[in-house]
Amino acid sequence: MKKHYSLFRFSFATAFGGLLIAAMSSCGKRDANSPGVEFFPDMYRSPSLEYYNVHTVDGDTVYNAMHPVSGTVARGYIPYTYPNTPEGYEQAGLNLKNPLDASKRENWEKEGEVLYGKFCVHCHGATGAGDGKVGGKLPGPPPAYDGALKNLPEGKIFHSITYGKNSMGSHASQLTAEERWKLVVYVQKLQGPKTTGTDSTAVAAPVATTTTK
Numbered sequence: 001m002k003k004h005y006s007l008f009r010f011s012f013a014t015a016f017g018g019l020l021i022a023a024m025s026s027c028g029k030r031d032a033n034s035p036g037v038e039f040f041p042d043m044y045r046s047p048s049l050e051y052y053n054v055h056t057v058d059g060d061t062v063y064n065a066m067h068p069v070s071g072t073v074a075r076g077y078i079p080y081t082y083p084n085t086p087e088g089y090e091q092a093g094l095n096l097k098n099p100l101d102a103s104k105r106e107n108w109e110k111e112g113e114v115l116y117g118k119f120c121v122h123c124h125g126a127t128g129a130g131d132g133k134v135g136g137k138l139p140g141p142p143p144a145y146d147g148a149l150k151n152l153p154e155g156k157i158f159h160s161i162t163y164g165k166n167s168m169g170s171h172a173s174q175l176t177a178e179e180r181w182k183l184v185v186y187v188q189k190l191q192g193p194k195t196t197g198t199d200s201t202a203v204a205a206p207v208a209t210t211t212t213k
Ligand code: HEC
Pocket: 116, 119, 120, 121, 122, 123, 124, 134, 135, 138, 140, 141, 142, 143, 149, 152, 156, 157, 160, 161, 165, 166, 167, 168, 169, 171, 183, 184, 187
């Protein structure tokens, strides 16, 4: 009797389980792509909001990570306004001056040296002679700071670090503007004292009396 009872229980459980599975699984006939009964459909069908867009979710309007209003500037960020053109380069040479506090120049020089060791030395070499291990392998190795670049004004140094020049890439994404100015100070140390007050590297100086410090 006990045996019969457990057999009955087993068949009942199997039949019930089968029915349950049948009920939960897809009916399949109406729509071949239908997954059938879904528990927690939100987990299968999340709203999947596209960013930078406006959506309607359950009747509510949702603004999802909107673009900032055009012309928005992050707090404390001063945009670099000289364009990446030959004219922008010359203009930077004429007008762009180091905004760092000149009385702390020694500090900037030291910090610039550290940055130089991380970002520049492999191309420009320890003394800025253009003999870094990578620099020597470039089609046009970097000129020496105290040679061809001796009288390069600070604005142009900053401009070239920001945008890059020929085989030298832009460093604007790796270095903040402040760090780039610290590097300018260190590059100026490697340039040594200028031999001329004028920008000897100018292609076409718009003003004949241009002077740089
Ligand atoms: C991949 C190698 C490479 C790296 C890294 C590199 N440079 Fe240069 N750099 C060059 C080359 C090559 C030139 C010469 C570009 C030309 O005039 O054709 C150059 C030119 C320059 C000039 C002269 C720009 C001008 O206006 O004539 C300055 C200043 C300079 N680099 C500074 C730096 C500083 C500072 C760093 C580190 C943040 C740096 N470079 C990193 C390869 C490099």
